[in-house]
Amino acid sequence: MKTINKVLIALTCISYLLAGCGQHNHDEHSHSEEHGHEHAEEDGHSHAEGHHHNEEHVVYFSQQQFDAFEIEVDTLPLRNLSSYVEANGRLEVPPQNEASVTTTIGANIVSIEVIEGDKVAKGQVLAKISHPDLIELQTDYINAWNQLKFLEKDYQRQKKLYEEKVGSGKEFQKTSADYLSTKGMVNGYEAQLKLLGLSIDKLKESEVYEQVLVTSPINGYIRAVEVKLGQYVQPQKALFEVVNIDHIHADLMVYEKDISKVKEGQKVKFSVESESDSELEAVIYSVGRAFEEDPKAIHLHAEIENKEGVLLPGMYVEGRILTDDAMVLAIPEEAVVREGDQFIVFTAEMHKNKADMPVWKFTPMEVRVGVKDQGWLEVKLVSPLKEGAQFAMNNAYYLISELKKEEAEHSH
Template sequence: MKTIKYIPITAMLLVLLLTSCGDTKSADDETIESAQTEENLSTGENEEVMLTAQQYEALVMKIDTLSQRNMSGYVEANGQLEVPPQNEASITAISGANVVSIEVIEGDKVMKNQVVAYLSHPSIIQIQSDYLNAYSNSRFLKQEFERQKRLYEAGVASGMNYQKATADYQASTAMVNGLEAQLRQYNINVSGVRNGTIYQRVPLRSPIEGFVQKVEVKTGQYVEPQTDLFEIVDTHHVHADLMVFEKDVDKVKKGQQVRFSVQSRPGMELIAEIYSVGQTFEQEPKAIHVHAEIENKEGDLIPGMYIQGRIQEENVETTAMPESAIAVDGDKSYVFSAQREGDDWSFVPMEVTTGEKDGDWIAIQFLKTPEANTQFAYNNAYYLMAEMQKGEAEHSH
């Protein structure tokens, strides 16, 4: 006869109880771990992402300290870069002549009074000959005038001869002065001509310092008087010339800050301050000119470049960062502080609240104030967040 063994019911209950307690403890541990992870992420403690030097360079990371930015309302305005009229110059020929040589090309930097070309023509030689003859004749008439003056004062010559000598000398002096002025316009050395030197060619000189923007002639070309031959632009005084539409005119005034970008350099922001607001409307489109002096001139800013700008309505600044520097995880936002450790970089998340948005910039407030001069990642925030979460997942296993 077989014997059947029964497990006491009390023992079965004890096994089930122990199993249930073990499961409960595991679930509780997971809850605690999740809460700790979330707490660490919000405080920025015990969480970091490490990038090697190679990863840092491959991602083209941008690191900087916090910046203050005006996040108030703004007026959108487009325009172009310009220079004041006194910083532009057109070089012309004062008389018809042939271009003997050209000394510069477009883009060259020139100093004030630097020679840009040489001209030659028989009329230029003729005026030097006329001056030399007039100068020599004037010297003779001066001697005659002084002789007649002495005779007249001594009472041995008539007043008529003295008056005639005086008139002839004054007329010759006027002619010499007139021809001398023309020679100076040609940039001809007057003293050299007086000594008998006749210059075959004359220099064209730049009236200002700047860059050659246009060369309108060729070697050997005959140019008419007052023809524009060269254009020189002094780019040191380049400024933003914006067009503000009629509906926004009352929002714009002198002293306001302008932030703008140049199409040829996407991502680079320039800052300017309005120093002049136009008082007359352009008709197409109906807008006024607003001129702003650029504060952070970087690179080659060329007049005529198209710009897109925002004129700040109020001067209230707040801490702000680019949108690419902020990562959103659920209902929370984070930025990453950055610290160099040898050749590698360490990035630690810090929770922030976000505010107004201005273009690609967003106002932020920290839950925990960072130390002064702390550096932050200005881009790739979502990549850093993904790497950190991936590290957490690997660690949990």
């Protein structure tokens, strides 16, 4: 029994000694932490690798870090942002600004005067053609014209005799029929020759053209040359394609769900691949009334206001139709980060530490977002702000990653 009591007394003494040592170590550890925290503040750095303060859900940067990451801070500005409807399509020209150049008679190409890309004026020679059929058409016309002159004299003579009841009615009818038939033939020849651009007056003087000029029907540029020297071309075959891009416009498709939002007079902002660094503007001047089934959409046409750079028919267009304007609080897109269903921005505050060095404090704040326009987002505040509150205007993804790293360290 005495032995047991001695053992219990010894164990009790040891317990008191261990407790005293533990308290002493704990006090030393606490003192060390406080000293280390003060030292970090004096340096303007955070506890975790010089980036964060021990306070949860806050990111601290020294001025050096702030400058290194080129963080920008400012108050939320009011900006005129527009709601919009996305619309894609292509650049086109009106039908009257495109021409397919043909000839009305089969012939051989004897010269080509232009190449693709050449600027041409209305009436400018594009090519020359020649063929025996062309010469035959002209000689047939000359013969018919001379025959008509003879028949006209005979017709006038027979008509006078018939009216004076001297000549035979039957003879007058025959002369009249021959005259009118030949006159119709001459008119037909003249119509064909005019289509070929030949001078009727010179043909009446028996001047025959060995070659016929193929000319441009509009001002514009040669988009395509479809023939080569010596080639025989059939009537109505396209020899050249000419396009006038003075009235090039955006032909856009608007899907069924957005049709009610668009109307004439609305502005369109769009870009093309050849001018991807700049945004062009247009105004809707026509909204289609025909609904297409595949895709379920309508066409609309917008006149381009600032025709800069290389704009050619057929180029793909990515556009936004501006539907409503409003002055709203806004922030750059790069200052907002999405976390699940939440949109986060960072408020920014600067204060001095014990060493009188600047320290930046970034606090995450949930906001609601609205209209997006030209790299800016409308923001709707969930909680009130103090007057003059500043925000990080860029690098939101870097700030959120630093915040997550700090939270992960605290969880350990």
